[in-house]
Amino acid sequence: MIYRLLYFCFLISALVILPAWAEDEDLLNDPALQAVEALGAKIPAPAEEAESEIITDDPGLAPGLSPTGDVSIETPEPAPAAPVEKDVVLVLDNSGSMKKNDPQFLASNAVHEFLSSLDDASRVAVLIFDQSVRVAVPLTQMSDETRPTILKSIEKLDYKGLYTDSPAAIERAIYDLKNNGRVDAKKLIVFMTDGIVDTGNVNRDVEKSRWLQQDLAAGAAESGIQIFSIAFTDEADFQLIQALAQRTDGEYYRALKPEDLQNVFAQVHTIINKIPEPEPEIITPAPAPAPVEMPVQVAPPPPVIIEVPVPAQGMDEEEQLRSMMIMVALGVLIIAVIIMVVMLLRGSRRKGGADDEYAQExxxxxxxxxxxxxxxxxxxxxxxxxxxxxxxxxxxxxxxxxxxxxxxxxxxxxxxxxxxxxxxxxxxxxxxxxxxxxxxxxxxxxxxxxxxxxxxxxxxxxxxVDAGMTMVSKTVMATSPAAGSEAPTIARGDIAAASEDMDMDYPEPEFDLTGGLDSAVSPDEEDTVIKGSPSGGHNDHGPEDATLMLDSDGDEMDGDDATIRPDLDDDDSDLTVDNIEEKDKKK
Incomplete structure (x- = not known):
């Protein structure tokens, strides 16, 4: 109903606005306005002002000045770029989770290509960490003689570590660059891990994460050490890894698959070898004397007078009425749009609430x-x-x-x-x-x-548990199933087995909670399940009907979990706890 009302509002607004636009179109076709436009087209445009003549007493200009007096900027020719001197420490994760995420050791191949592409102006160290930190190669000058040794150190990555002590590895890398790094070289740490800080102790993990994010990152930034962090897979603590890169003016990368690592290391190589561009040299010459300008006076064109007929007084009232109708129609349209948006938002919220599943306890x-x-x-x-x-x-x-x-x-x-x-x-x-x-x-x-x-x-x-059975004291009485049905009657017993039987297409048993419960049952008595006829009549079932005696504490007995009493014959029907006790006394 509400949608029909909104549709009606839109239709009324359109019927009011469209005639007003049509009247405006007729006004544009007014002969008086067309005459004014034709007259304006015949009037020539005013002549452009002549350019002013610039007179100066200085025959020449000062060096570095343009004729307008602006300062010119001279850019020197770029000299051949020298290789960037850099000290790079690779910090690589060797925990057992890496083998699960990188079974083909593609990370080793990516690191191998990264090291192979470094020039001779670089010094490289390789640190491997898991529950401890090991120096595979100390800071070594890259050359034709040392390159095979540095590349061979990558073979120590075997992914057999138990834990992930990344803060200790970062601390060792910062220490090596502070004490063994070159003064004029760029100091860089390339850090790769696939997990979180894990030392085997939860409280120690929290303390080490805080130490890495606050103290170690601040110390690296003060020493001019940049950390390039690589979060490998979604299991990595990308929040901590990203904070390290941001606080040290480094870069942060995410590699969701092992195949992405090669591209990530290539990007790191490009950035660390980028040569900063020299700033252009600005030459400021001495100020030149200001030129004297002699403007050329140009006579203004004669004014053009256009007479436009004034509309009659009666047109103002019609115009006002039309404007009011347009405003009212627009107001109705805006209100209709607001109502529609509110209804759509409420509908989406109700739908979203209905989709939420109620989680069973x-x-x-x-x-x-x-x-x-x-x-x-x-x-x-x-x-x-x-x-x-x-x-x-x-x-x-x-x-x-x-x-x-x-x-x-x-x-x-x-x-x-x-x-x-x-x-x-x-x-x-x-x-x-x-x-x-x-x-x-x-x-x-x-x-x-x-x-x-x-x-x-x-x-x-x-x-x-509440839906599985109805319990009165410690005795549960169940009627026999319908004739021809072999569905068992379950009372107490193992809950898991009962839940599995409930999944089968057995007819639901009917429980009789009225008969045979007049006398109290002592806590020491055994739980008893008695099969009887639904209406208290004669028991027509064969010898398969039996009484199951279950131990009250649920302990296992010899053989099966229940014992069949053979002393009850087929003629015993409508049995209760009292009837069984009387029969036992007679025997």
């Missing part, structure tokens, strides 16, 4: 005490399980499992499509659900056992 329980909490609540925000916590707390929750066999980003639990799903994040020791290794996204069910290497957790959904 679920928990991941630490049943063996591996972490600092016994239970973690899951929700709509994905949860990352790993050895260390990340920095993206706005989009991820983190469960920290401080064990060396757990990866930094081991597994991810995410709620989507009205269910919780778990997926392994490429861990070395694997992720298991109910002792089965998962290789793709796996849906979690209530009672599933989630195991990361050998560390086991339990996935629970309280809503499934």
């Amino acid at each position: 679920a928990y991941l329980n630490d049943i063996n005490g591996y972490t600092s909490q016994t239970s973690y609540k899951l929700g709509s925000k994905p949860t990352m399980l790993g050895r260390v916590a990340g920095t993206d707390t706005e989009h991820l929750n983190y469960i920290v499992i401080p064990q060396t066999t757990i990866g930094r980003r081991h597994a991810l639990i995410e709620y989507k499509d009205f269910a919780y799903w778990i997926i392994d994040q490429g861990s070395i020791n694997g992720t298991f659900v109910n002792d089965k290794m998962i290789t793709s996204e796996t849906r979690l069910k209530h009672g599933d056992r989630v195991r990361l290497h050998k560390l086991e957790f339990e996935f629970l959904m309280p809503e499934m």
Whole structure:
């Protein structure tokens, strides 16, 4: 309805504005205005003023001055450029995650080409870091004799490190350039990593990240050391890496794939070898005497008088009425547009709110005490399980499992499509659900056992416990299924097995909570499931009907989890707890 009203407003506005424009078009075709335009076309344009004659007593001009007195700028001829002297320290990540992200060692090839392209005016050092820092090559002058040794040092990259102590590597590089670098040479650090600061201790990682971003970056900037940072893959701490480059007047790059590293190192090589352009020399000559100008007077053209007939007084009222109608129509049009925009915004908000999924309540329980909490609540925000916590707390929750066999980003639990799903994040020791290794996204069910290497957790959904059965005291009485149906009746027992059976196309059992519950059941009695007829009549089922006795504490017994009592024959129907006790006493 509202859209029809808006359409009607647009139509009324168009009917008001279009006739007004048509009247304006008729006014342009007025014969009086056309006569004025024809008269203006016949009037010749005024003659251009003659240029002023410049008279000066100085026969010559001072050097560096143009005839107008401007200062001229002389640009010297560029001399042949000498190679830029530079001291370069390569700081390369050798942690185990690099092997996962760069299995073909394309980073080594990119570094090899970068070193090969450096000229003899360069000095190069190579530092390799993981849980420690190793000097593969100290600051060495690049030449034909030393180049093979420097290039061979890249072969020490084997990606077998356990941790990523990048602050210690940057500190060592800054120290070498301060103490061993040349005074007149450019001092550069080329830093490449694929992860975050990881020393095996979360508190120490935070302190070292702050030390690198504040103290070490400030020290490098004071010493004139530029840091060219390369964040390899999305797992790198690009915020920290970018801050290093910005605070030291360096450059920041992101290489999402190993194939991008060659192009990134080529860009770094171009920038560090760029020769600054010399500033042009400005020559300021002595001021010359101001010339005396003698203007030439030109007589102005005679004025042209054009008489335009004044419109009658009655036209003013019509014009005012037409203007008012146009303004009203425009006002209505603007209000209609505003209403339409507001309605569209509200509709989009409602649609966006409807698309948000309600995350069912679920928990991941630490049943063996591996972490600092016994239970973690899951929700709509994905949860990352790993050895260390990340920095993206706005989009991820983190469960920290401080064990060396757990990866930094081991597994991810995410709620989507009205269910919780778990997926392994490429861990070395694997992720298991109910002792089965998962290789793709796996849906979690209530009672599933989630195991990361050998560390086991339990996935629970309280809503499934409430919906799975109705319990009165410790006895659950269920009616028999319909004739000809083989669907089992489940009471208590293992919750995970029950949830799996619920996924099958069995008819839902009917629970009778009224019969056989007049007497209280002591806590020491066993849980009993009694199959009876739906209406209390004779039990027509065969010998397959039996009474299942389940141990109340859920411990396993010899053989199966339940024992079948053979002393109840087929004629026993509508049994209750009291009837069973009386029959036992008679025996």
